[in-house]
Amino acid sequence: MDEAVFADWALKICLTGLVVFLGFIVWNLGKESKAGKFGMFILFLVLGLGVFGFIFKNVLIEFFVLSK
Template sequence: MDEAVFSTWALRICLTVLIVFLGFIVWNLGKESQAGKFGMAMLFLVLGLGVFGFIFKEILINFLVLPK
């Protein structure tokens, strides 16, 4: 396994773990602050949009920029 393959796999695995951990942090924050259903939904929506934006950016780069 060369360095490029290792870096690709490590990035995908570590980012997945980081996103799951951030989801746990948001859930714990909402639970400890007693945010309620609406507050918890807003926390996940707003903070989840940041994760979605990062994933969407990577998809755009891979399909629009790199194939040229």
């Protein structure tokens, strides 16, 4: 296994762990602040949009910039 393959796997595994940990933090924040169902929905929507933006950026780079 060369360094590029290891870095690719490590990035995917560590980012997945980070997103799960951030989900726990957001859930705990909503629970402690008594945000309710709508507040929890908004908190997780914002977290999900952030994750979606990061993934979408990587997809754009992979298909449009690196394909040339």
